Amino acid sequence: MYALVDAVAFYASAEKVFDPSIRFKPVVVLTNNDGCICAVCPIARKLNIPKFQPYFKIKHFLTQHNVVVRSSNYELYADLSERMMTVINRFCDNHYVYSIDESFLRFTGFSNIIDDWSAYGSTIRQAVWRETGLPVGVGFGPTPTLAKAANHAAKKLSGFNGIAVIYDETSRQNILARMDVTDVWGIGSRLGKQLKFMGIKSALDLAKQNPKKMRRMFSVVVERTVSELNGISCLSWDEVKQNKKEVFSTRSFGERVSDINTLKSALVTHAAIVGRKLRKQHSLTKRIVIFASSSPHEGSYYKKSLLYDFPIATSDTSVLAKAVSDVINEIFKVNTRFYRCGIGAIELESEHFQQSDMFSVSADKPQVMQCIDTINKRYGVGALSLASEKLTQTWNMKRAFLSPHYTTRWSDIPLIKCD
Template sequence: MYALVDAVSMYASAEKVFDPAIRNRPVLVLSNNDGCVIAACPIAKRLGLKNFVPYFQIEKQARAVNAVVRSSNYALYADLSSRMMDVCELACSEAHIYSIDECFLKFDFNDAEQNWFAFGEALRRKIWKEVRLPVGVGFGPTPTLAKAANHAAKKVQGFNGVAVLSAAEERNRVLSMMAATDVWGVGKRLGRRFDDMGIKTAQDLASHCPLNIGKQFSVVVENTVRELNGELRLSWHDVRPDKKELYSTRSFGERITEKEQLRYALTMHAQIACKKLRKQNSGTKSVVLFAASSPHDTKGYYKETVFKQFPFATADTRVIVAAVSKAVDKIYKTGVDFYKCGVGLLDLTEQFQSQGDLFSSSPDDTQLMRCLDAINTKFGRNALQFAAVGAEQKFHMKQAFLSPRYTTRWSDIPRIKC
């Protein structure tokens, strides 16, 4: 049996953990630079406030319902996520963290030996007691059915935070109430093709012949159909394979006009991307660097991109930073108000399978990078970083509604007076 534990509106719920005064109010969390709504609590959704819309479009509506607006507080969310995952990992011998708010659990004992509803309720109460995050728990004989059960636990009437899809009758009932695009791994593009075939619901998809679906689409979609019918086809590796490309991009809180500030920003993104690269034990054979103004600027739109290939796969931040330093002269243009920049690592390969170069040796220092990552893991992000990032950065994110970092900053730790 598999279970998927998923926090309800993770970012918005996290904002309520250390601020009980807003627990019964609608809460919205905004994206980088306070641009779009990326999380709305259930109360906000019931009042018509939606995710993934520019904040300025719903600002008046949010004020009218006395909504609480917060800037993204990633340090707080990551810490609360870690605490939630710790509780989940204690619930079984095998757990797989899928994202910041989702965790798969695998159980080896027989269905008949366990009351899954009671187990799910106990796990929800435990997470609420320890972390104060509301979660939904879905159980199924495959990861795909566990994901569908979690959807039912949170969104299908009749379930109260826990759903179990072990019996065929219950499974068919729930799948018939789910759209095909609600199935894990089925996006809008695939959903449109399904719609043309008359596949409207998840049950319609499950009823199709897996082999025929595989021939028309791919073995991945075939496995999805098989999993909807209770046949285990996915492993943890299939659930979250290594990424083939890695990017770090962000718009600026204030426009950049100076070359050095642009250099600092690109170097910062190089650091972030390389850390992600080493985390999945990969190397990159090429890098793309870009910077652009806003398409809405009166001066006209400007964007410049530089592509750099390496003779060997590298995971050394120093190599990427050196490429940034050379590229800035080509990217920068006097008079442009830069709005956004980023670094992309392409042609990723597993480090132990990387091909060397006959005529040049790799300058990578694996031990140095391992030491750098260990220090930043122990003492906090960017505790140790490259001087090329600069001492005075003028491109910090706009975070006008940022809440305190209650668990990761000494000055923000809550004080209780008795």
Template sequence: MFALVDAVAFYASAEKVFDPSIRKRPVVVLTNNDGCVCAVSPEARKLNVPKFEPYFKLRKFLEQHNVVVRSSNYELYADLSTRMMNVIGRFCDNQYIYSIDESFLQFTGFKSIIDDWHAYGQDIRLAVWRETKLPVGVGFGTTPTLSKAANHAAKKLEGYNGVAVIDDDYSANEILAKMEVTDVWGIGGRLGKKLNMMRIYTALDLKKQNPKYMRKQFSVVVERTIEELNGQVCISWDDVKQPKQEIFSTRSFGERVTDVHDLKSSLSTHCSIVGKKLREQSSMTKQLIIFAHSSPHEDNFYKRSFLYEFPVPTSDSRVLANAVNEVLPQLFHNGVRFYKAGIGAIELVSEQFMQADLFTPTLNNSKLMNSLDSINKVFGKGTIRLASEQQTKSWEMKRDFLSPRYTTRWSDIPKIQC
């Protein structure tokens, strides 16, 4: 048996954990630079607040309905996610964290122990609520895809009260008949339109198709999805997460950047982020993409990018930042109002099998980088950083509605008065 446990409107629910005054109020969370609505609480959903709509278009509507608006508090969300996953992991013998708010569970030796999966699902929900104050939905299924479908029913279909179980053909058909085909895990909107043209409108319609025929029409992914809907396990997660083949760090600015030092500060910060991610997966990069551009909606759109090749692969943040210094004079242009900048490490190699150059001395200092990472892990992100990062903060992300970072900053720890 498999299960999928995920939080209900995770970002919005996380905002309510340490602020009981807004627990029954509608809440929306905005994307980077307070651009669009990315999360909507159940209360706000009843007001038909659309997701991914620009905030400036919805501002008056949200004010009229007394909706709480919050900027994305990534530090808080990451910490609450870790706590939630730790609680969920106690209820199974194999856990796979699929995203920041979703976790697959596998119960290899539990079938003979658990008599009532519905009751067990409620136990999971209650434990998560008691220890994190996050509402979750739980879906059980005989395959990962069916557990995902059951989770959809638990959260969005009437009569399931947060827990749904698919353990036979009857329970599967009952739920799949109420789901659109695009609600099936792995079936996107574009594929859904093609399936609709074949008169496949619901998940149950998809289940009834011939897997081999659908593979010829589409792909092996569709074939496996149909087999999973019929109770045959085809999809599994890797025991070891594969390292990324490319690592990028990009961000739009909170305010337009017109100063070369501000642009350098931003790119240096991206170098630190990419360097840290490279070291975390024991990789090095041979090439670095460095780019910056103005807004495509402004006149005289400006965009420049450079490909910098290292003589020796590196994961040293200082070496990455030196590459930025070399291309910055060609990247920056007076009069341009820069809207976004970033870097990308491509052509990655394993640190273990990195081939050194006999005639080119390396500038990498792995001991120094290990010390930097260790200190920042103990004392907090940014305790030690590149000097070029500290020149200015005017380019940082705009977060005018940011809530306190209750669990990651000493100054923001909740205070209780008795």
């Protein structure tokens, strides 16, 4: 048996954990630079607020209905996600974190232990709520795709209260018949249009198709999806996640940047993020791409990117920052309003199998980087950073409705007063 556990409107729910004053109010969360709506809590859904709608278009509507607006607080979400996954991990013998708010559980040999999967799902939900304050939905099924379908039913179909189980043919057909084909895991909107043109409108319609025929017409992925919907397990996850083959950090500015020091500060910050990601997966980079551009919607569009090769592969933030200093004059252009910049590590190798160079000495200081990572993990990202990251912060992402960093910043820890 498999299960999928995910949070209900995770970003919006996370905002309510440490702020009881908004717990029973409609809440929406915005994307980077407060651009679009990316999360809508169940209360706000009743107002028919669409996701990914530009904030400025419905600002007055939100104000009119007293909707609480929050900027994305990634530090808070990451910490709550880790706590949620730690709780969920206790309830299975194989746990795979699929995304920041979703995880698959696989139960091997649990059939003789668990008689009531619904009751077990309720236990999981209660534990997550009690220890994190996050509402979750739990779906059980004999394959990952059916577990995903059950999770969809648990949260969005009537007759289920956060828990759904596909345990026999009747429950399988009942849930799949009520699901749109685009609600099936792996079936996107474009593919869904093609399937509906063929008369395949529901998940059950898709399950009734011949897998081999679906493979010939579409892909092996669709073939496996059809098999999974019929209870034949085809999908699996690696016991250990594969490392990323490329690591990027890029973001648009909160306001336009037109001086070289501000652009350098932003690029060095991206270098620090790339270095941290590389060290986390024990990788080194031999080559990086450094780029910056103005907005394509403004006149005289400008974009510049440069490749920078290291004599010895590195993950040291100071070495990556020096690369920025070496090329900043080539990237910067006078009288240009920069809109976006970033750094990407595009040629990676494992630090455990590094090929040394007889004629070059590595400039990396692994002990220093380990010290920085340890301090930042304990006191929050940014507690310790390079001085060149702090030249100016005017380029920072706009987050006008940012909530406190309740769990990652000492000054924001909630205070409890007992009379």
